Amino acid sequence: MFAGNADIGKQLRTTMTKYKFRKPVIADAPAITGLINHFAEKRIMLPRAVADVWERIRDFTICELKGRVIGCVAAPVLWEDMLEIRSLAVIESAQKMGIGRRLVEFCLQDARMLGIPRVLALTYKPDFFRRFGFQECEKETLPRKVWKDCIYCPLFPKCGETAVVLDLEAISAKSRSC
Numbered sequence: 001m002f003a004g005n006a007d008i009g010k011q012l013r014t015t016m017t018k019y020k021f022r023k024p025v026i027a028d029a030p031a032i033t034g035l036i037n038h039f040a041e042k043r044i045m046l047p048r049a050v051a052d053v054w055e056r057i058r059d060f061t062i063c064e065l066k067g068r069v070i071g072c073v074a075a076p077v078l079w080e081d082m083l084e085i086r087s088l089a090v091i092e093s094a095q096k097m098g099i100g101r102r103l104v105e106f107c108l109q110d111a112r113m114l115g116i117p118r119v120l121a122l123t124y125k126p127d128f129f130r131r132f133g134f135q136e137c138e139k140e141t142l143p144r145k146v147w148k149d150c151i152y153c154p155l156f157p158k159c160g161e162t163a164v165v166l167d168l169e170a171i172s173a174k175s176r177s178c
């Protein structure tokens with residue numbers, strides 16, 4: 001289990017304890033890396049080096065409880081028409097409390113604010129993303145992602161992740177017609 005994880009769930013369940021979402025500072029990078037690599041060791045996320053997190057620090061949003069990083073997500077712009085949700089993680093004892101959902105919503109809000117119509121995730125948890133309206137797609141239909149990032153991954157081409165895409169314009173059109 002992630003070090004010092006034991007009583008986080010208990011703290012979160014008490015009404016006195018509040019977690020907050022914020023943009024990270026560079027000093028948060030080791031904690032973010034630790035959280036991602038905790039799940040990478042279990043082979044449910046791809047590993048990251050702390051230098052990758054430094055480089056991408058502006059893309060991250062974190063969830064913090066009493067100075068401790070308990071959740072994170074990154075939302076890099078992939079191309080003019082696509083934003084990616086990457087490195088989404090919530091420590092085990094804080095899962096199923098709505099933190100993952102909020103982190104995804106921050107990314108979707110980012111995409112809307114930037115005027116980017118589609119959001120991509122490569123994931124081992126496609127069912128989680130389907131809840132937001134993401135739909136599965138073939139990685140071959142995402143050549144920019146594959147040739148920009150995937151080819152540098154040690155698990156390429158057999159990472160086993162599923163590609164899912166959310167079309168924000170289609171969702172807006174649907175809600176306007178309701």
Ligand SMILES: CC(C)(COP(=O)(O)OP(=O)(O)OC[C@H]1O[C@@H](n2cnc3c(N)ncnc32)[C@H](O)[C@@H]1OP(=O)(O)O)[C@@H](O)C(=O)NCCC(=O)NCCS
Nearest residue numbers: 039088089090095096097098099100101123124125127128
């Ligand atoms: C996937 C993950 C980020 C979800 O975080 P979370 O904080 O537990 O998610 P939430 O509590 O916000 O759940 C939101 C909804 O998704 C559902 N959900 C949570 N995990 C799910 C999963 N693995 N599959 C399907 N649905 C899931 C919840 O039941 C909830 O449904 P509801 O809105 O009907 O109540 C978390 O389980 C995690 O960090 N897993 C390990 C790392 C990982 O697999 N990352 C995935 C991205 S590559």
